[in-house]
Amino acid sequence: MDSKKIQNVFFISDSTGITIESLGHSLFTQFPDITFEKKVFPFVTKKENAEKAISHIKKVATNSQNTPIVFTSLADEDLKNLFAANDISIFDIFSSFIPEMESHLKTQASHAIGETHGVGNxxxxxxxxxxxxxxxxxxxxxxxxxxxxxxxxxxxxxxxxxxxxxxxxxxxxxxxxxxxxxxxxxxxxxxxxxxxxxxxxxxxxxxxxxxxxxxxxxxxxxxxxxxxxxxxxxxxxxxxxxxxxxxxxxxxxxxxxxxxxxxxxxxxxxxxxxxxx
Amino acid sequence: MDSKKIQNVFFISDSTGITIESLGHSLFTQFPDITFEKKVFPFVTKKENAEKAISHIKKVATNSQNTPIVFTSLADEDLKNLFAANDISIFDIFSSFIPEMESHLKTQASHAIGETHGVGNxxxxxxxxxxxxxxxxxxxxxxxxxxxxxxxxxxxxxxxxxxxxxxxxxxxxxxxxxxxxxxxxxxxxxxxxxxxxxxxxxxxxxxxxxxxxxxxxxxxxxxxxxxxxxxxxxxxxxxxxxxxxxxxxxxxxxxxxxxxxxxxxxxxxxxxxxxxx
CATH class of the missing domain: 3.40.50 (Rossmann fold)
Incomplete structure (x- = not known):
């Protein structure tokens, strides 16, 4: 019988979510006794997309013993704030790194929507x-x-x-x-x-x-x-x-x-x- | 003429470095006016590997106008400390997320070396x-x-x-x-x-x-x-x-x-x- 603790995790991205999911997976290997149930919400670029994700996460939260973990890589502050306003605890890759990078690079981040896996040139x-x-x-x-x-x-x-x-x-x-x-x-x-x-x-x-x-x-x-x-x-x-x-x-x-x-x-x-x- | 500012970036990983490089790339898209010169040091699992990376980074630092940025995803604290002891400023994905995750998950991280892109099962x-x-x-x-x-x-x-x-x-x-x-x-x-x-x-x-x-x-x-x-x-x-x-x-x-x-x-x-x- 698998008695491992189950932890729901959601990845919210304005692009594919591939980078943030990979980061999450890397962090989860540090907790081998926990089974992480993952779901990605890619292309969250509008209020409607964010609201759909929030409503899904809230439903899962109600039905599970542990508060879900939510990873976000949203460049748009307004979209990110929708999650914060909903009592969802967030691990955000931008706020974890961007302020310090801005100070190191002596310039402001663009906060434009992710191009990581865009077609670029x-x-x-x-x-x-x-x-x-x-x-x-x-x-x-x-x-x-x-x-x-x-x-x-x-x-x-x-x-x-x-x-x-x-x-x-x-x-x-x-x-x-x-x-x-x-x-x-x-x-x-x-x-x-x-x-x-x-x-x-x-x-x-x-x-x-x-x-x-x-x-x-x-x-x-x-x-x-x-x-x-x-x-x-x-x-x-x-x-x-x-x-x-x-x-x-x-x-x-x-x-x-x-x-x-x-x-x-x-x-x-x-x-x-x-x-x- | 390309007058973009050049910023050297190093990725230090005890595994392939793929996750951390992808994270870095995602963050760099927020700074479109800067050209990031990247180098990955994968499989940094021993003191010798870390020292080799440190010596390379120091050489680059001496020859460039901007202090290099170093991203690390080392699970081993001793290896990570070698970088800290050398006046190299570090963006570390583990210390950015693991403490908060430990408190959320109510358990300790294993700090075992990364298995993200290992063969697993x-x-x-x-x-x-x-x-x-x-x-x-x-x-x-x-x-x-x-x-x-x-x-x-x-x-x-x-x-x-x-x-x-x-x-x-x-x-x-x-x-x-x-x-x-x-x-x-x-x-x-x-x-x-x-x-x-x-x-x-x-x-x-x-x-x-x-x-x-x-x-x-x-x-x-x-x-x-x-x-x-x-x-x-x-x-x-x-x-x-x-x-x-x-x-x-x-x-x-x-x-x-x-x-x-x-x-x-x-x-x-x-x-x-x-x-x-």
């Missing part, structure tokens, strides 16, 4: 779309003839995390990413193929524990040679020896998230990402 | 990978025979933003997404194809201004019929009439970001996303 947006298209067209060893234009080339055995990481790097950092799967023909040579050697500085290897790989492959093709522990162990051993022979940086993806893999790669390759996402 | 991770694989295999009208398993099916003309939005929804919310491109055969009928009608409730239309579409398509295939204003205008008109005939919700993607499109779709379809990213 079109060239940035097109760069992002280009990066995604590049990642999709250079997935899984496709289009090796243009792979030298990649900012990052991931390599590794099947199901070691190459595609999700490439997509994340493209989506979040506008980086052109490609990936090259290590297969039997590469294992025979114990080296990366000739076509990739010109791009040596962009290449990053992924490895994974045989147990984890076996689990992931089994989900996909149960009882196959492909998913067997022996095959997984053999491929990983070969892949790691290629990384060592070619002096490639590599990371074990067994127990890290896509975000952690991406951050590590950017740090190790000393890249300066362009995105603002 | 494996089932959540596998769900995310499944969602991404579903999105990739159901891109651009592929695998219509299993499209009914999608949580969301996006439709729209070529280059209206379907694929990036699908990938974003899968990556961030673990949602199984598919997309179906509207082409000539659909325009002849003025209705969605038979195969999609069973999934009516999951379908969301994307539209875009002819000018914006023409611009995007011209980047891809300059001087083609495909990229001409007339063709773009014709296709969009037809697509919108299909949405109206089929009573589909739809959104204009011309000047909104992928995040805003995704948030709007989740809100309009009343979905409860599973992810924690």
């Amino acid at each position: 079109t060239s940035d947006y097109l760069q992002r779309i280009d990066a995604l298209n590049f990642a999709l067209s250079h997935d899984d060893g496709m289009k090796l003839d243009t792979i030298e234009h990649a900012d990052i080339i991931l390599t590794g055995v099947s199901r070691s995390g190459k595609t999700p990481t490439c997509l994340y790097l493209a989506m979040h950092y506008n980086l052109k990413t490609a990936n090259y799967p290590l297969t039997d023909s590469d294992f025979e040579n114990s080296y990366l193929p000739e076509t990739l050697r010109a791009s040596q500085d962009q290449i990053f290897g992924l490895t994974i524990s045989p147990t984890q790989l076996c689990k992931i492959r089994t989900e996909r093709k149960p009882n196959s040679k492909y998913a067997s522990f022996e095959q997984c162990e053999f491929e990983i051993k070969k892949a790691e020896s290629i990384y060592k022979n070619s002096k490639l940086p590599f990371i074990d993806t067994s127990s890290v998230s896509i975000e952690e893999i991406a951050t590590t790669i950017i740090q190790r390759l000393n890249l300066k990402p362009q995105g603002k996402w | 494996t089932s959540d991770y596998l769900q995310r990978i499944d969602a991404l694989n579903f999105a990739l295999s159901h891109d651009d009208g592929m695998k219509l025979d299993t499209i009914e398993h999608a949580d969301i099916i996006l439709t729209g003309v070529s280059r209206s933003g379907k694929t990036p939005t699908c990938l974003y929804l899968a990556m961030h919310y673990n949602l199984k997404t598919a997309n179906y491109p509207l082409t000539d055969s659909d325009f002849e009928n003025s209705y969605l194809p038979e195969t999609l009608r069973a999934s009516q409730d999951q379908i969301f239309g994307l539209t875009i201004s002819p000018t914006q579409l023409c611009k995007i398509r011209t980047e891809r295939k300059p001087n083609s019929k495909y990229a001409s204003f007339e063709q773009c205008e014709f296709e969009i008109k037809k697509a919108e009439s299909i949405y109206k005939n089929s009573k589909l919700p739809f959104i204009d993607t011309s000047s909104v970001s992928i995040e805003e499109i995704a948030t709007t779709i989740i809100q309009r379809l009343n979905l409860k996303p599973q992810g924690k990213w």
